[in-house]
Amino acid sequence: MSYTTIQKDFYRESGQYLSHFQILKKCFSPNLHYIYWFRNAQKHPKSSLTGKIYRLILRHYQIKYGFQIYAETQIGDGLYLGHWGQLVINPKAIIGRNCNIAQGVTIAQANRGRREGVPVIGDEVWIGPNAVIVGGITIGNNVLIAPNAYVSTDVPENSIVIGNPAQITPNNMATEGYINNKVKY
Known part of the structure; x- marks a missing residue:
């Protein structure tokens, strides 16, 4: 069906x-x-x-x-907004499938510098409250971005991102238990 x-x-x-x-x-x-x-x-x-x-x-x-x-924002199927309130996403950003976005998140454009542009976010990404993702960066699939993280650099798939500045830790089960009821493709 x-x-x-x-x-x-x-x-x-x-x-x-x-x-x-x-x-x-x-x-x-x-x-x-x-x-x-x-x-x-x-x-x-x-x-x-x-x-x-x-x-x-x-x-x-x-x-x-x-x-x-x-x-105009490109967001894949299976979007989940966990809570409502104060969420800003640049209309040129691209977000994959089965993504969770919490309250207070900002996904923004950088207007100058080597990371000028907007983020491209992969599938099955969990973005915690008050996280900021900015610039022409790529976030891979299966990434957990912790609450209050500031991400202005590329993040490989299967990673956990914590802190400001962002510290990236590889983890093949990064979003395990965080993204429920995934839409199958």
Whole structure:
């Protein structure tokens, strides 16, 4: 069976693929509600009337919930926002599948220096509260970024990142137990 991106995102929370009606019932949670409108805005071209309406609704919920994630941001299936509030992601950032992003996270662009650009984040990455990821860097698959970490350098896959400045430790089971209900591909 083929599932929609919204169903895959909501699967991360419940461990079940839900019907459209069941998804709407879960939209009382601010993080799931935001994901619902974010994914709907992504489905429609920005220049279309429907795209403009969805982006207007999304903007309302950006202000209401504190999520600054734009429809143009490329985020793979299985997005999980653990808590709501004050989340900033540059619209040019690229984020893989089955990623968890906690409150207070900033994924930002560097406008100068050798790491000028925006982050590219792999699959199955867990980003803890108040972490900052900045610059034209690449975060590999299966990476755990600890709370309050400041990451401004490339991170190889299968790693744990802690501290400011970031200290990287190899670990093949970096996200084991942190990323639940992974969407299968």
